[in-house]
Amino acid sequence: MADQNGSSGDDLEHSISAEGLSKSFHGFQAVDGVSFQVRKGEFFGILGPNGAGKTTTIRMLTGVLKPDQGRILIDGIDLRRDALAAKQRMGVIPEVGTVYTDLSARENLELFGMYYGLSKPVRQERATQMLKDLELHDRADDLVKTFSKGMKQRISIGCAMVHDPSVLFLDEPTEGLDVQSRKLILDRVRAMNAAGCTVVITTHNIEEASRLCQRVCIINKGQVVTVDSPEHLKSTFEQTRSVEVAFEGQVSCQELSPSCMLRVEESGDKMRIFTSDPDRTIEEIMRLRDERGLRILSLSTLGPSLEDVFLKLTEAKR
Numbered sequence: 001m002a003d004q005n006g007s008s009g010d011d012l013e014h015s016i017s018a019e020g021l022s023k024s025f026h027g028f029q030a031v032d033g034v035s036f037q038v039r040k041g042e043f044f045g046i047l048g049p050n051g052a053g054k055t056t057t058i059r060m061l062t063g064v065l066k067p068d069q070g071r072i073l074i075d076g077i078d079l080r081r082d083a084l085a086a087k088q089r090m091g092v093i094p095e096v097g098t099v100y101t102d103l104s105a106r107e108n109l110e111l112f113g114m115y116y117g118l119s120k121p122v123r124q125e126r127a128t129q130m131l132k133d134l135e136l137h138d139r140a141d142d143l144v145k146t147f148s149k150g151m152k153q154r155i156s157i158g159c160a161m162v163h164d165p166s167v168l169f170l171d172e173p174t175e176g177l178d179v180q181s182r183k184l185i186l187d188r189v190r191a192m193n194a195a196g197c198t199v200v201i202t203t204h205n206i207e208e209a210s211r212l213c214q215r216v217c218i219i220n221k222g223q224v225v226t227v228d229s230p231e232h233l234k235s236t237f238e239q240t241r242s243v244e245v246a247f248e249g250q251v252s253c254q255e256l257s258p259s260c261m262l263r264v265e266e267s268g269d270k271m272r273i274f275t276s277d278p279d280r281t282i283e284e285i286m287r288l289r290d291e292r293g294l295r296i297l298s299l300s301t302l303g304p305s306l307e308d309v310f311l312k313l314t315e316a317k318r
Contacts, residue, residue, distance in 0.1 A: 015040045015167050015198035018060065025132050030056045032222040034070075038200060042091070043215035046202045049314060051185070053222040054158040054163055054202040058171050061200070062092045075166055088116060091165035093173050099155045101145035105136055108144060108155055109318035114162035123162065128209075130158040132189055138173050150181025159183050161192060167193060174208070186212070210306040222316045233309045242302045243281045246270045250297040254283055 016038040023031040031053040035075040038044045044050040048054045059065040063083050072079040074086040082303045101107045106127050113123025123309055131137045134154040139147070143157055144209035153173065160168065170189065190212075193199045205208050209216055210230040225235070244267050253264040253271055261284075275281040289296055 013040065014038060015042070015075055016044075016059075016200065017071075017073040018061060019073075020070045021057065021060055021067045021072070023053075023060060023065060023068050030222055031060070031067075034224055035218065036217050036221070036224060036227050038198055040197055041193070041196050042215065043199045043213050044201070045209040045216040046200065046219060047206060047209055048219035049215050049309060050204075052219045054219055055171055056222075057219065058169055058200070058202055060168050062090060063087055065263045088163075089166045091160035091163070092169070093157055093160045093170045099144050099152060099159060101152075102143060104141045104143055105131060105147075105158075106140045108205075109158050112159040113162045118163060124164050124281055126160075126164075130162055132295075133191075134158055135186055147179070148181075149176065150178045153177060154181055154184060157188060161188070165197065166197045168200070169197065172202055172204065177205070206307045206310055207305070210239050216306075218310060218313055225313045230306050234303060234306060236309075239277075242272050242274045243278050243285065243299070244272045244302055245272055245285050245299050246297040247289070248297050251288070251292070251294065255288055270298070 002253070014037045017035075018037070019035050021031055021034040034053070034057055046054050056065065057317050060067045060070075061074075061079075061101045063079055063086065068079070075084040075089050077084045077089070096273075100111070104157065107126035109130055111260070113126060114120075118126065128137075128140075131140050133159065136151065136154060136158075139151070144152060147155070157173065168189065173185055174188075177185070189199060189201075201209070201212065213230060215227060215229050216233070217227045241247060251271070253266060253273075254273075256264065256273065260280050262274040262276065264274070265272045273281055273285075282299070282301075285299065288294065
């Protein structure tokens with residue numbers, strides 16, 4: 001049975017439900033029938049090559065763009081029917097920060113708290129705590145225009161979190177940041193997720209998504225390629241297993257010729273051999289070592305990475 005917002009009981013089990021989203025710009029189909037659901041409390045990733053439709057999808061989910069077709073529910077609330085109620089559930093961190101550079105860090109946080117209807121004592125308390133969490137307490141009253149890029153992004157994160165949202169959207173949040181800022185931001189996002197906040201992140205850093213996300217949605221050419229957990233995706237592509245070896249001395253990949261070898265990538269002094277049979281490949285490596293009197297500096301077997309899966313799936317859709 002649907003409630004007055006048009007959502008079913010099944011919808012209420014999800015923080016986000018995207019149904020048949022489509023969006024075109026001047027005849028170009030940026031997003032074409034995208035559908036997925038994000039469970040409450042889930043850490044969910046949206047991956048895709050440049051121009052795949054990731055940012056357009058996020059902008060529709062956050063109400064910045066209206067889809068040409070489709071429906072979006074946020075915590076069971078229809079975004080088109082009741083945009084204000086849906087947006088109050090969200091925290092949004094765009095790729096380019098939206099903080100006011102002529103205000104101080106504290107003023108930004110308190111201003112965003114006011115936007116979300118927090119009382120003055122509550123927004124002051126939360127701003128103070130957020131500044132501590134983001135290691136900016138000593139710069140609380142400095143104008144944001146004097147901050148580095150990483151510090152500005154930390155404040156942008158704080159502004160999106162100050163009202164304690166139930167759903168947090170991040171569009172490439174750590175792109176181009178210094179190591180310290182990146183760690184602080186991800187630690188804070190993990191803490192929000194551990195406390196029950198649903199997190200949706202778009203990122204070009206596939207291994208970062210593999211570490212953070214419980215499930216990922218891979219989008220290519222505006223369409224969903226697959227939605228699954230990183231580990232399950234990797235386990236379904238066992239043919240992307242590999243052996244990595246480094247010899248002392250010069251060795252050409254042409255000297256290795258096992259029939260199970262799919263391809264070889266050379267990186268510095270290492271060769272990564274993609275193979276359907278790691279055991280047989282290691283036997284070939286040992287044969288070459290013995291024949292040439294070589295010394296092996298390192299040898300390891302590797303399972304498929306999420307990047308391998310990503311490349312295979314997106315190439316299949318070209």
